[in-house]
Amino acid sequence: MASFEQVAAGFWHPEIEHLRLPPLTDELVVDTERQIGVTLPLDLLHLLRIQNGGVIADTWDAYPADTNFYANNHVPFEHLYGVGPAGQAATMTLLDTPYLVLEWELPSPVVLLSGQGHYWVGLDYRDCGPQGEPSVVWIDNEMNHELPLVPDFRAFVEHLTASGAFPE
Known part of the structure; x- marks a missing residue:
């Protein structure tokens, strides 16, 4: 498990502009x-101040988890929505959450960080x-x-790992 500071230092994929605001x-x-x-978690805002949304580095693109529809041992976390105007076709933002919650009939209140x-x-x-x-x-x-x-966003970030580390 890495510290939050270690993950934050290399959290964002340096070459991919997709979802970057x-x-x-x-x-x-x-x-x-x-x-x-x-109120958004301070640790989330810290990451978004480094880069406002985008693709996450391969080193941190998965979270270990119990068996689920996606995989037997993890869930993907390949991107993180940034903060910007909702409803833009080119990118999703945290402000698209209210629409997405209604559209996909998701529980509320939640703030969607990543997904499709x-x-x-x-x-x-x-x-x-x-x-x-x-x-x-x-x-x-x-x-x-x-x-x-996990109970909080910091613990989530500290447990992120590479999806390639999981056997298929």
Whole structure:
């Protein structure tokens, strides 16, 4: 297990621009939290201040997990949505969460960090409330299955590993 600081230092894929947004500002954070109605974890904001969304480095693109529809031993975490305007065809952002929750009939309140419709990794505010420290959950929309991953975002990041480390 790596420290949060170790992961943060090489978290983003350096060569892929996909999902990358303009730099995060304090004003964007305030506006986003107001629009989605929750306080975002400071560690998430730290990563988004390094780079506002994008593809995650291969070293950190999976989270070890119990058997699920995706794999027997992990879930993917190949990208992280940044903070920017919702509804842009070119990229998803954290602000697309309210629409996606309705569209895919997902539990609420959650903030979707990564995913593609059939499965998601999200911050789960159902137990902690909008100002609390959310847990991280895997939501498999295809199989109508939720898999609690870890109690907080920092622990999630510290357990990330390379998807290539898992046998197929």
